[in-house]
Amino acid sequence: xxxxxxxxxxxxxxxTLNEALPYLRRYDDATVVIKLGGHAMGSDEGMxxxxxxxxxxxxxxxxxxxxxxxxxxxxxxxxxxxxxxxFVRGKRxxxxxxxxxxxxxxxxxxxxRIVQAINTAGGRAVGLTGKDADMITCRQDDPxxxxxxxxxxxxxxxxxxxxxxxxxxxxxxxxxxENDETYNINGDTAAGxxxxxxxxxxxxxxxxxxxxxDASGQVxxxxxxxxxxxxxxxxxxxxxxxxxxxxxxxxxxxxxxxxVILDGRVPNAVLxxxxxxxxxGSLIRLx
Numbered sequence: 001x002x003x004x005x006x007x008x009x010x011x012x013x014x015x016t017l018n019e020a021l022p023y024l025r026r027y028d029d030a031t032v033v034i035k036l037g038g039h040a041m042g043s044d045e046g047m048x049x050x051x052x053x054x055x056x057x058x059x060x061x062x063x064x065x066x067x068x069x070x071x072x073x074x075x076x077x078x079x080x081x082x083x084x085x086x087f088v089r090g091k092r093x094x095x096x097x098x099x100x101x102x103x104x105x106x107x108x109x110x111x112x113r114i115v116q117a118i119n120t121a122g123g124r125a126v127g128l129t130g131k132d133a134d135m136i137t138c139r140q141d142d143p144x145x146x147x148x149x150x151x152x153x154x155x156x157x158x159x160x161x162x163x164x165x166x167x168x169x170x171x172x173x174x175x176x177x178e179n180d181e182t183y184n185i186n187g188d189t190a191a192g193x194x195x196x197x198x199x200x201x202x203x204x205x206x207x208x209x210x211x212x213x214d215a216s217g218q219v220x221x222x223x224x225x226x227x228x229x230x231x232x233x234x235x236x237x238x239x240x241x242x243x244x245x246x247x248x249x250x251x252x253x254x255x256x257x258x259x260v261i262l263d264g265r266v267p268n269a270v271l272x273x274x275x276x277x278x279x280x281g282s283l284i285r286l287x
Contacts, residue, residue, distance in 0.1 A: 149183025196254025206264025
């Protein structure tokens with residue numbers, strides 16, 4: 001006699017696959033940019049789970065692009081090296097010494113950890129920074145902040161070449177200035193600029209919150225750009241959520257089809273968002 005629990009589990013799996021099928025077709029050959037934040041990277045087990053999700057996306061025909069941050073890791077190394085951080089209006093000043101640490105951590109340790117996890121999961125990932133092939137050209141964000149840049153141009157030719165070879169780009173948010181300076185870029189900002197330049201179907205901002213919340217604290221599952229502006233003006237969207245929603249608006253204006261802000265600590269959050277009807281966060285569209 002067959003085990004009834006196993007039968008019920010298999011039935012649940014079959015229902016899940018059946019629900020996912022239309023979405024698998026819908027995203028065939030779509031480009032999805034994923035911003036993986038430092039807090040969302042979590043444990044080695046969490047990283048391995050994320051890597052498997054990205055490999056599955058590539059296997060079913062999606063072109064995933066991973067853009068990562070690494071703030072906690074940068075803070076840890078700066079503290080170990082005894083490099084004192086200075087802040088202007090709540091933002092870290094990136095002087096030459098700090099920039100060397102940032103580039104070492106983001107372009108080295110963090111980037112290669114993600115690449116290795118994806119390759120271990122059966123994918124073919126390649127680690128890059130925005131400096132490679134002059135992918136991201138920057139202008140200085142604010143002279144008081146030092147080597148902090150804002151993308152002024154994104155050259156997508158290298159990314160399209162990697163898509164054709166079924167490779168998965170993993171990009172550290174470091175760019176080049178017009179005079180060959182190196183600039184540190186906010187990870188969300190870099191991801192939004194890349195998504196806009198690629199006219200991505202989705203930009204997924206993985207963070208440590210469940211999404212955009214209304215005045216009662218409930219996650220708003222769908223928003224328009226106008227709705228985001230209204231909630232911001234009313235003070236409902238505040239604090240650290242403001243730069244994330246602004247990144248979403250900028251990406252939409254540049255050509256991204258939709259942006260989702262979701263909790264990257266939730267297992268399989270990316271797959272739940274893409275391949276289920278209920279999604280996994282706050283989806284923002286232009287209209």
